Amino acid sequence: MTDAIPLIETENLTMRFGGVVANDDITFRLREMELRCLIGPNGAGKSTFFKSLTGQQIPTSGSIKFRGQSIAGKLPHQIARMGIGIKTQVPNVFNGLSVREHFWLAARRKSMPKELQRTVDEILELTRLTDAAESIVGTLSHGQRQWVEIGTVLAAKPELILLDEPAAGMTDEETYRTAQIIHDINRTRAIVVVEHDMEFIRQIAKTVTVFHRGRVLMEDSVDAVLADPRVRDIYLGKKVAA
Amino acid sequence: MTTKTALGLQLAALAVVIVGIALVPGYVQIFTVMQLTLFASMAVLALSLAFIWGFGGILSFGQTAFFGLGAYAYAVTAVNFQDSTPAIVMAVLVPSLFAAMLGYFTFYGRISDVYFGVITLTVTLILFNVANSTSGQEYHIGRAQLGGFNGMPAVPTFNMPFNPSAPLYPEQGWYVTAGALVAVYCMLRAILAGRFGRVVVAVKENEIRASLLGYDPRLIKLLAFTIGGGIAGLAGALYVNWGAFVSPNVFSLSLSAQIIIWVTVGGLGTLLGPVIGAVLIEYIISSIGSQQVVNANLVLGAVLLIFVLLLPKGLVPTLRHLALEVLHRFRKPAAPEAAPPAAAQPLGSK
Numbered sequence: 129m130t131d132a133i134p135l136i137e138t139e140n141l142t143m144r145f146g147g148v149v150a151n152d153d154i155t156f157r158l159r160e161m162e163l164r165c166l167i168g169p170n171g172a173g174k175s176t177f178f179k180s181l182t183g184q185q186i187p188t189s190g191s192i193k194f195r196g197q198s199i200a201g202k203l204p205h206q207i208a209r210m211g212i213g214i215k216t217q218v219p220n221v222f223n224g225l226s227v228r229e230h231f232w233l234a235a236r237r238k239s240m241p242k243e244l245q246r247t248v249d250e251i252l253e254l255t256r257l258t259d260a261a262e263s264i265v266g267t268l269s270h271g272q273r274q275w276v277e278i279g280t281v282l283a284a285k286p287e288l289i290l291l292d293e294p295a296a297g298m299t300d301e302e303t304y305r306t307a308q309i310i311h312d313i314n315r316t317r318a319i320v321v322v323e324h325d326m327e328f329i330r331q332i333a334k335t336v337t338v339f340h341r342g343r344v345l346m347e348d349s350v351d352a353v354l355a356d357p358r359v360r361d362i363y364l365g366k367k368v369a370a
Numbered sequence: 371m372t373t374k375t376a377l378g379l380q381l382a383a384l385a386v387v388i389v390g391i392a393l394v395p396g397y398v399q400i401f402t403v404m405q406l407t408l409f410a411s412m413a414v415l416a417l418s419l420a421f422i423w424g425f426g427g428i429l430s431f432g433q434t435a436f437f438g439l440g441a442y443a444y445a446v447t448a449v450n451f452q453d454s455t456p457a458i459v460m461a462v463l464v465p466s467l468f469a470a471m472l473g474y475f476t477f478y479g480r481i482s483d484v485y486f487g488v489i490t491l492t493v494t495l496i497l498f499n500v501a502n503s504t505s506g507q508e509y510h511i512g513r514a515q516l517g518g519f520n521g522m523p524a525v526p527t528f529n530m531p532f533n534p535s536a537p538l539y540p541e542q543g544w545y546v547t548a549g550a551l552v553a554v555y556c557m558l559r560a561i562l563a564g565r566f567g568r569v570v571v572a573v574k575e576n577e578i579r580a581s582l583l584g585y586d587p588r589l590i591k592l593l594a595f596t597i598g599g600g601i602a603g604l605a606g607a608l609y610v611n612w613g614a615f616v617s618p619n620v621f622s623l624s625l626s627a628q629i630i631i632w633v634t635v636g637g638l639g640t641l642l643g644p645v646i647g648a649v650l651i652e653y654i655i656s657s658i659g660s661q662q663v664v665n666a667n668l669v670l671g672a673v674l675l676i677f678v679l680l681l682p683k684g685l686v687p688t689l690r691h692l693a694l695e696v697l698h699r700f701r702k703p704a705a706p707e708a709a710p711p712a713a714a715q716p717l718g719s720k
Contacts, residue, residue, distance in 0.1 A: 184578070203586070204578070205580075205585055208581065208583055208584035209584040214582055216578075222571075222576050222580075233568060233572050233585075237583070284583055
């Protein structure tokens with residue numbers, strides 16, 4: 129353990145829905161500017177974990193600390209203002225607004241009026257949406273909507289970025305690009321990525337945390353995790369073996 | 371370039387409307403001026419719902435609660451002070467505060483949309499019954515007798531600001547009412563073009579996304595709802611000025627329903643649509659009211675059915691779409707440098 133305060137730290141985090149335990153006693157630490165991948169089969173509790181981190185649900189028990197400050201029980205907008213941004217699993221965008229308006233709304237909080245326009249243009253460039261800037265997001269393709277949401281999260285300049293399946297529905301080329309962008313952002317910010325695509329995990333990951341049935345199964349380097357027989361058994365099996 | 375052209379067109383449309391308002395009394399009978407004044411006050415009421423429902427996503431079944439409160443606040447203050455200046459202020463203030471209070475408990479209490487509709491409807495019913503049961507001598511505020519179901523007759527109409535000895539003529543009343551309509555329209559346009567307006571629309575589009583970006587949806591909705599309440603209250607004052615009379619009918623359910631019909635027929639998500647919807651439907655109702663062959667409610671119901679089935683988007687969005695289509699077709703064979711596309715957006719006014 130390091131003596132520095134972790135960026136995000138959960139202790140004994142448990143989330144119950146009636147009889148179902150979605151997150152069971154999760155202890156998780158992330159350093160400043162760390163890049164971490166979360167993997168695990170469907171229903172392992174990854175998205176539930178993200179929802180607790182962003183205040184979309186209040187954990188049944190346990191603590192969540194962001195830079196040593198407790199955030200469990202805070203509302204989503206309060207946590208967002210503290211500097212946690214999330215791209216949710218199902219694209220969560222403003223269908224009736226244009227791409228530019230998305231980035232503008234996100235950037236407005238952190239950027240000074242003078243640099244606001246520049247930030248928006250930069251994000252448009254980064255997500256390759258400059259030509260679609262005035263398009264209504266509801267009319268765009270699924271892949272483009274993914275980019276809109278990623279761009280919206282980035283425009284808000286959060287300290288911690290949570291990406292829930294950012295590469296879902298993207299082409300190979302786009303997936304590769306997403307990996308590049310993640311590396312880029314990671315130079316200044318911490319990122320947690322949930323993904324199923326193992327190629328993608330290999331491209332970006334250093335440390336991987338494996339969720340299984342609501343618990344943390346293991347946490348190690350990407351190679352060690354992918355070589356672990358338990359991980360193969362529960363989830364990866366064929367893909368990695370191939 | 372295109373936005374500038376659009377703005378220019380809107381300003382031109384605004385100028386035409388203002389000139390039109392100024393010319394009306396010179397060209398029509400006093401009876402028509404009075405009728406147009408009534409329509410304009412209803413159009414202000416339509417704008418209040420157009421804003422909170424069409425842009426804030428808040429469907430209030432009880433916009434008449436604020437309209438009625440505004441009307442009563444105006445009447446009570448005007449009777450007590452014999453001056454319309456503080457009365458108009460109160461007519462905006464009282465419903466705004468009431469909307470803020472009601473909104474606080476509903477939005478911060480995380481009441482879902484359906485229950486919000488039920489609550490606003492119920493509040494209207496309660497106010498209707500309260501106003502109805504104030505007929506005794508003991509129900510008075512200052513010098514103003516509330517009068518129960520008989521209402522309050524002979525309410526002082528508008529006078530020159532701070533000069534009760536100079537009441538406005540009906541023509542001047544028309545200028546004030548139509549002017550208020552234009553002012554409210556422009557104010558809402560400005561709000562929607564600004565920072566706050568964009569956030570309001572964002573919250574309507576996706577509350578979760580807005581909150582994950584750091585915007586508090588409860589607060590945004592509360593502010594939008596309060597603005598809507600204030601506008602409805604102003605409409606109430608304009609209405610009382612028109613008839614010099616207020617009765618519990620300002621809280622009636624049928625009026626509540628009518629506002630929703632105006633907005634639906636004119637076009638949800640526009641400001642111009644509900645204004646046109648209000649004027650058109652009020653005109654139809656008053657025309658039908660002068661003959662005995664068909665029942666007005668029957669026609670109103672038929673109009674709503676036709677619109678919901680055939681033009682679900684409403685009048686203005688449908689016409690805008692048609693105009694764009696036609697323009698598009700005309701432009702295709704023509705040279706590309708024909709007209710700027712902004713001309714296709716009749717965003718201004720009629």
